[in-house]
Amino acid sequence: MEQQPIQVIGGGLAGTEAAWQIAQAGIPVILHEMRPQRFSGAHHTEHLAELVCSNSFGAMASDRAAGLLHEELRRLGSIVIGKADEHMVPAGGALAVDRGQFSQDLTTTLAAHPLVELRRQEISAIPEGIVVLATGPLTSPDLASDLHRFTGMEYLSFFDAASPIIVGESINRDIAFMASRYDKGEAAYLNCPMNQEQYLHFWQELSNGEQVELKDFERESAKFFEACLPIEEQARRGEDTMRYGPLKPVGLSDSRTGERSYAVVQLRQEDKAGKLWNMVGFQTNLRWGEQKRIFRLIPGLASAEFVRLGVMHRNTFINAPQLMLPTLQFKQRPNLLAAGQLIGTEGYTAAAAGGWLAGANAARLALGKTPLSQPPTTMMGALFDFISSASPKHFQPMPPNFGIIPELGKKIKNKRERYGVYRDRSLTDLETWKTSW
Structure with a gap:
């Protein structure tokens, strides 16, 4: 029986990562991107994974929250972080990229994959089948209205600059x-x-x-x-x-x-x-x-x-604690997944991380496998555990940070040393988790 393609809506960092992970798992994927047919208020090019704010992915050091998330994604084969490493520009201790070369390379690479079909069109309603929503904080009005009808909830919002x-x-x-x-x-x-x-x-x-x-x-x-x-x-x-x-x-x-x-x-x-x-x-x-x-x-x-x-x-996001599982599946429709700022994670690297998990789990659903959830001791696991279990009443976008990771079994006063132990535990648990798939 021919495998039906998974549909990914949105060609930002999360959607690009999700589509790549699906294709790498051997599943055909249709990546929908409305640009250049229609531009959001923040985008300027038609390239995938365009960086609309800073060109920095945050601190590189793995004993920093962003840097630890970088390293976890490297070990999981993230295309976004891989291309960021290739197109890095000097930025002291930060991972910053030449944004033009970075997005152009990702666009070319995705378009050349034999299992990826890139469709330049706006999607106004959530399709049937296995779907990954990665439309970001500036979701088009028609699709936002359909998502509102599906969830029965209004968006939350904050301002980004x-x-x-x-x-x-x-x-x-x-x-x-x-x-x-x-x-x-x-x-x-x-x-x-x-x-x-x-x-x-x-x-x-x-x-x-x-x-x-x-x-x-x-x-x-x-x-x-x-x-x-x-x-x-x-x-x-x-x-x-x-x-x-x-x-x-x-x-x-x-x-x-x-x-x-x-x-x-x-x-x-x-x-x-x-x-x-x-x-x-x-x-x-x-x-x-x-x-x-x-x-x-x-x-x-x-x-x-x-x-x-x-x-x-204005950036908009859904009330993820009421709607999402830590696998990034919607509770009321398990074959619908979402990632990126739409679900209340903040930052480029967090968007890529969500894309990785949503893409991997979409592929697993297509293959009849159980979706993955990551150990909460990893930065990825802690982030998605937070957005699926935080207080819905006070939910706000969350960047990667050590405050959401479970405490250590011992007190370490020196912050740098403590973060180093967090890192070591995270990467050890990540490698152990990878062997259990």
Whole structure:
């Protein structure tokens, strides 16, 4: 009997990973992507797995939450993390990629797989059969309405924001200096130093900057996600809030003077050629004219040329604790799975992880096998256990973090040492779990 193809809806990170895992399991898959027929408010290209915000997947070190998730996915054969490793650009201790090459390579690779059919069309209703929903936080209105009818629940929402990107040649290198915090790894960040007077002036202007006005329904229903808090919102929380956040000067000194600044704005390389630089932590909802005026107050950026200004958009997600199993199956329809920001995980790597598990389990359903759930002592297992068991009343998007992993059997006061033990346990349990499939 001919195997019916599994349908994956959405060609972002989660959908791309899910489709690849299904095809690698020997099952035909149809990957539906509405671009370029229809674009969301955040996408700019028709490529799969387009990175619409930062180009960073987070810390590389495996004793960091994001880095541990990277390593788990490497060991599971993730195509997203594999391609991220191939297209990495210097970013100190972070895994950052040349976003153009990264998404183009994934598009070419998926399209060339003999079991993957890429269909450029919008899907307005959930199909029959085995389906993976990976439509992301900007699901098209018709499909969102059908999902609402299926679940009987309204979406939850929060606001997400993207940082500006600057042409490297427009940055004054006589002022900005190359360094990574604590001299960790290669000097990969451009740092714009501020003295106290410059910082206070910048803080005041930023605090009073004019934002894009939210629509009534957005203002009433949405919340800011703390990990992507707009820079102007941080400024309004207090004079020193930014100095303890993205403008923290600790661990940075100008090798030309040996001095540490009062505050530092960091720029991270966007592409392999170093022609484009991202303002780290500067996601914003300021009006575009205000962005240019205020951000050019930063020393070294007086003549900054912006290739992309910051934008903010509403992200939507379902109430996963009421609807989902840790296998990423819907409770009321086990052959319907979902992954990515749609289910309330936050971050690129978490989207890839969800895509991996949803894809693997969709393939197992097609093969008549029992779906997998991962040990909660792994970062992947802890993340999906959380989104399926958290309090539905207070559910908010969750990034990978050690706070959701079960405690160790012993107390370890040193945080770095404790995280290292978490890592060792996670990777050991992952390898043991892999042998049980």
